Amino acid sequence: MSYSTSLDFSILQNQLTEGEFTTDPQELGRCSGDKWHAVHQPDAVALPHNEESVCKILRFANTHKIPVTPRGAGYGYVGGCVPVRGGIVLSVERMNQVLEIHKTDFVARIQPGVNTKVFQEMVEKENLFYPPDPASRADCSLGGNIATNAGGPRCLKYGVTRDYVLGLSVVLASGELVKLGSRTHKNKTGFDLHRLFVGSEGLLGIVTEATLKLLPLPQDRACLSVGFNDSRAATDAITTIFEAGILPCALEIADEFTIAAAQKRTGSEKLRDCRAHLIVELDGAKSSVQSEIAELEEKL
Numbered sequence: 001m002s003y004s005t006s007l008d009f010s011i012l013q014n015q016l017t018e019g020e021f022t023t024d025p026q027e028l029g030r031c032s033g034d035k036w037h038a039v040h041q042p043d044a045v046a047l048p049h050n051e052e053s054v055c056k057i058l059r060f061a062n063t064h065k066i067p068v069t070p071r072g073a074g075y076g077y078v079g080g081c082v083p084v085r086g087g088i089v090l091s092v093e094r095m096n097q098v099l100e101i102h103k104t105d106f107v108a109r110i111q112p113g114v115n116t117k118v119f120q121e122m123v124e125k126e127n128l129f130y131p132p133d134p135a136s137r138a139d140c141s142l143g144g145n146i147a148t149n150a151g152g153p154r155c156l157k158y159g160v161t162r163d164y165v166l167g168l169s170v171v172l173a174s175g176e177l178v179k180l181g182s183r184t185h186k187n188k189t190g191f192d193l194h195r196l197f198v199g200s201e202g203l204l205g206i207v208t209e210a211t212l213k214l215l216p217l218p219q220d221r222a223c224l225s226v227g228f229n230d231s232r233a234a235t236d237a238i239t240t241i242f243e244a245g246i247l248p249c250a251l252e253i254a255d256e257f258t259i260a261a262a263q264k265r266t267g268s269e270k271l272r273d274c275r276a277h278l279i280v281e282l283d284g285a286k287s288s289v290q291s292e293i294a295e296l297e298e299k300l
């Protein structure tokens with residue numbers, strides 16, 4: 001697709017409010033890469049405050065065949081938000097409101113620019129739990145998590161972002177706004193269209209709002225660190241855990257190479273004689289976490 005870089009952006013600028021559109025070189029530079037090494041400068045950066053502005057930007061870009069690259073917090077590792085064909089970077093960073101946390105429906109409605117860790121801490125204050133835990137959660141956005149279907153070690157018990165998206169508002173490339181899914185945990189009728197957008201890296205549309213499933217916050221959490229003579233013994237231990245009918249919220253196995261790297265980095269002597277290592281994280285009711293930890297200490 002080709003477009004004219006001499007295109008007069010003022011037509012679009014006039015439709016938006018102050019500060020929602022810029023060609024300031026500093027902003028172009030700020031929005032040209034992610035945490036990977038690829039970088040490409042866009043021709044303009046759009047910073048919409050609301051859904052209506054997102055629709056206007058995409059309608060304009062569609063009419064003039066200008067590439068648009070959505071951007072969350074820019075903490076991706078694969079160049080997804082890098083505007084490789086120039087055009088407009090559409091950053092949702094200013095759409096960063098938590099619209100609703102409903103304690104009894106166990107749902108939250110959020111705008112895409114909300115920081116993941118900030119959101120998790122907000123719901124935890126209400127005794128609620130939003131499990132997806134990408135290691136970048138202190139820096140990334142929920143919109144970016146949805147677009148990449150982000151997940152971390154807790155996926156073992158709780159799944160990944162896709163498992164918590166109940167509904168989405170998405171603006172399509174044409175500028176049309178569509179609302180998909182619902183706000184009920186059990187929504188079994190019809191196509192699962194909202195799920196199609198989860199993990200689509202912004203290729204199908206721009207997420208402007210999401211309804212997320214929440215869980216009750218587990219009462220307790222505990223961690224077990226176990227060293228082994230070899231990797232085989234560590235993997236056998238995983239089988240032992242599952243055979244005991246225990247489902248940890250996270251399991252992380254490290255081999256000899258990884259332990260050596262960690263020792264070099266931290267200077268710790270703790271795992272000096274270990275050739276494999278397992279971290280087992282448990283959560284749930286206090287009594288069950290305590291009894292499961294005791295059982296695993298005995299069995300592993």
Ligand SMILES: Cc1cc2nc3c(=O)[nH]c(=O)nc-3n(C[C@H](O)[C@H](O)[C@H](O)COP(=O)(O)OP(=O)(O)OC[C@H]3O[C@@H](n4cnc5c(N)ncnc54)[C@H](O)[C@@H]3O)c2cc1C
Pocket residue numbers: 034035069070071072073074075076077079080081092112133134135136139140141142143144145146147148149150151152201202203205206207208
């Ligand atoms: C140190 C580090 C650790 C990481 N650990 C993990 C991990 O444990 N698990 C994991 O899954 N990932 C991990 N990542 C990758 C990254 O953090 C995640 O992919 C995260 O979801 C990106 O969110 P973001 O807001 O930074 O999105 P961005 O990087 O800004 O964008 C990511 C993609 O989503 C699209 N996008 C962003 N917002 C929207 C929107 N509103 N609508 C449509 N498309 C949009 C972009 O176009 C791009 O394709 C890690 C990255 C780093 C740097």
